Amino acid sequence: MSRRPYRSRKNRRLAMIVGGLAFLGIAAALVLTAFEDSVVFFFSPTDLTEKAIGPDRRVRVGGLVEEGSVTRGPGDGEVRFLVTDGNTTMPVRFVGVLPDLFREGQGVVAQGRLAGGTFEADEVLAKHDETYMPPEVADALKKQGHWQPEQAKKGGGS
Numbered sequence: 001m002s003r004r005p006y007r008s009r010k011n012r013r014l015a016m017i018v019g020g021l022a023f024l025g026i027a028a029a030l031v032l033t034a035f036e037d038s039v040v041f042f043f044s045p046t047d048l049t050e051k052a053i054g055p056d057r058r059v060r061v062g063g064l065v066e067e068g069s070v071t072r073g074p075g076d077g078e079v080r081f082l083v084t085d086g087n088t089t090m091p092v093r094f095v096g097v098l099p100d101l102f103r104e105g106q107g108v109v110a111q112g113r114l115a116g117g118t119f120e121a122d123e124v125l126a127k128h129d130e131t132y133m134p135p136e137v138a139d140a141l142k143k144q145g146h147w148q149p150e151q152a153k154k155g156g157g158s
Contacts, residue, residue: 042109044143045083045090053114061090061119062109063141070104083108083119085141092119099126107138 042060043051053059061083069082077096081104082089092110102108102124110121 044085045088046085048090048114048119049088055113055115058111058113060109060111061092062107063090065102065104065106065108067104083110090119091117092121092124094121094124096122096124098124102126 042062043053045061045063048059048061063083063085066082066084066089069080071080072078073080073095079094079098081092081094083092084090094110094112103126106126109125110119111123111125112119112121114120
């Protein structure tokens with residue numbers, strides 16, 4: 001009497017499927033781990049002060065450049081300014097050339113690291129025309145109740 005083999009065709013197929021899913025899971029975990037270092041999250045000044053963000057983590061902070069807050073440093077193109085979402089103000093330090101459209105009262109997104117209560121920016125992005133506001137900044141301002149929709153409609157923008 002012949003005995004049926006331990007591994008039937010059905011069991012081999014199930015083992016192949018489980019093995020394939022395990023391989024895909026490991027591959028996805030490796031890809032997500034590799035991307036973790038390059039992902040940059042957006043925060044409003046209020047969010048940034050409320051959350052515990054490590055000094056080595058790159059983030060973006062956005063809001064409006066507070067009126068009268070832009071000061072030029074003693075050398076090497078250092079600029080300091082305040083970014084506000086209406087509730088909280090965050091000091092920002094940037095060394096470099098600011099975008100041509102950077103000015104007080106306008107929307108801005110700065111990318112960098114938080115160091116000792118000051119945001120050390122290595123990149124500053126400013127709005128590019130009369131009707132544009134970075135979506136993250138607009139959402140944060142809406143959440144804080146400081147969104148001015150009449151500014152978005154100015155100039156016939158959509």
